Structure formats: structure tokens, C-alpha cells
Amino acid sequence: MSISAFRSPRRALLAALSATALFGVAGLCEAAGPALLNVSYDVAREFYKDYNAAFIKHWKATRGEDISVNQSHGGSSKQARAVIDGLEADVVTMNQANDIDAIAEKGKLLPPDWAKRLPNNSAPTTSTTVILVRRGNPKGIKDWADLARPGISVVIPNPKITGNGRYTYVAAWGAAIKAGKTPAQAREQLQKMFANVPVFDGGGRAATTTFAQRNIGDALATFESEVNLIKAEFGGDFDVVYPAWSILAENPVAVIDKVVDKKGTRKAAEAYLKYLWSDEAQEIAAKHQLRPRSAALLQKYAKDFPKVNLFTVDEMFGGWSKAQKDHFDDGATCDQILAAAKKS
Helix, strand or coil, rough: CHHHHHHHHHHHHHHHHHHHHHHHHHHHHHCCCCCEEEEEEHHHHHHHHHHHHHHHHHHHHCCCCCCEEEEEEEEEEHHHHHCCCCCCCCCEECCCCCHHHHHHHHCCCCCCCHHCCHHHHCEEEEEEEEEEEEHHHHCCCCCCHHHHHHCEEEEEEECCCCCHHHHHHHHHHHHHHHHCCCCCCCCHHHHHHHHHHCCCEEEHHHHHHHHHHHHCCCCCEEEEEHHHHHHHHHHCCEEEEECEEEEEEEEEEEHHHHHHHHHHCCCHHHHHHHHHHCCHHHHHHHHHHCEECHHHHHEEEEEHHHCEEEEEEHHCCCCHHHHHHHHCCCCCCHHHHHHHHHHH
């Protein structure tokens, strides 16, 4: 038998094996189903870890295929910038509408009216900003104004790049107005409060580490949803203070149109977000101390969610877009306050 005659069947066999291998890979890919990337804010990782497991099970039961969900977490404004700069998020789940507005306006990745696509302005859960203090509250901190007192050290995430820090800013400012202070007096109070910040961390979880693990500061301004996690991870050496007034923090979600249309994942991405309003998802949210939209579940977990006086960004600032322009754009009020605080 000639060498060429031997090679011919061998090549045929290799070709057949290659075709089988390719078919196998294609088959595996098909069975695996879609893969989603959820780009989210810093302190939501535990909630979405549990939610993803529930959704993956739901998708398998209703669609008969597997699905995978990957997560990216960080300061919310930094996350929004990453998406604008090319991070291919199928969905974003943020803690303020302003960051998704930026993705729509600057990135042109979804329409400006994205919030109308889902109920509750596309925010399946809410929270509020509270003050965590050392056990026994040795410094007698009862409200936002106390964080501006001399001798108080308070840990706050950077309001320029984190939703957590930005909510602290608007909560303290709005509470001052609710207490009868003028905008000038509110500004002065925030300047004193920020002068008491030893370090502006780049995310809510980093601020938690600074306060709870590194033992820096007399108080930590953070989301209500973070309190139980801090106590579970670092022990019960902390008390939570609910100020007289605080901010309603809504956690909006959105599909990133240009990404899902490019990847062919729109149906999966839309289903992933819609399921956040299901009873199962709302129950998971409540267990993570996120306030559910479900009135029944909010009542069920009433002991975990004390009634507090809340105002909205729309009420106090005319909406996130105006708040961004007036307070958080480069050179605006927040920058001016931070610069003055550094000189204090």
C-alpha cells in the first residue's frame, strides 16, 4: 500500500473526528444556553448571588435550558463609566437612576426612557441611608447634624464615584432642609461633616472594611441593607441609628440594548430583570434587608424595616439629573464642599 493511500483514510478519519469534535462543542454551547453579565453596585453582591441561583433554577424549569450569570461589582458611578467605556453588560442593576441615565446619555447604549420599561420606575427594591455606630453609641450620635460635630470621625464612601456616598450626601443635605435650615446652612453642615472623614473609600464595601475591620471612625454612613451583613461578618459590636429624616434610595435596573442585541441575549436579559418582581425574588430581597416593592412582603418583614421619614431626590433636588448638575458635576457644589473641607 502506498503512503498516499495510507494517508487518505487517515485524513478522512481525522476529518471525521474533527467534525465530531466541532459538533460536540456546538452542542455543548447550545445546551449551555445564554450567558449574561450583570454589572452592579458594590454592596449588592450577596443579594445577586442568591438571586442568580434562584433565576437560573427558574429559567431551567421554564425554558428547559441552562443559563449562566456573571457579576461585576464596584462603585456605581465607576461601574457606569466602565459600561460606557465598553464593558459589555447585558443588564445593569444600580442604586441610583443617575448612573443608568449616564449610560443612556453618554454611551447611547439604551434609550433615555429606560425607566418606563418596568414597574416602579424600573426599581424592584428600595433602601435608605442609615448611620452605623460603635456598640452603646459612645459619641451620642442621633442624627446627621451630629456627624458634623468636632471630634467625630465618620466613614463615608466617595460621593463623586459611589452611589452609597452620593446618597449620604443627599440624605444629609435634605435632612438639614427638613430641619428648617437654609441651603447655605445645609452646605456648611456638609462641609463640617466631610471635614470629619478620615478617608473617602471607592465603594460601600471598602468603607465597611475601613470602619468594621480596620476600626476607623466613630460612625459609618451606609445603606440599611448593609447593616445585617456587617453584623454577621464582623460581630455585633455595632448599633444602627435611624436619623429623623433620610433619603428613599431606589435600586433601578435596565437592559443594555446595544449589548443584548449584539449578543442575542435580549430575551434572557429581559426575563432576568422581570423576575426581580416575582414573589421569590422579593422574598430574597427582604432577607437581604432590601425593602421589597411587594406590600405583603414588606408587611411580613415589618420588624426588619422600621418606619422612617423619607424624602425623595425628586422632592428635594428636582430629580437626579438636576442633582447631578447642581451638586456632583465637576466643579459643582460637592467639589466645592470637599475642597473647603480639606482646608478645615
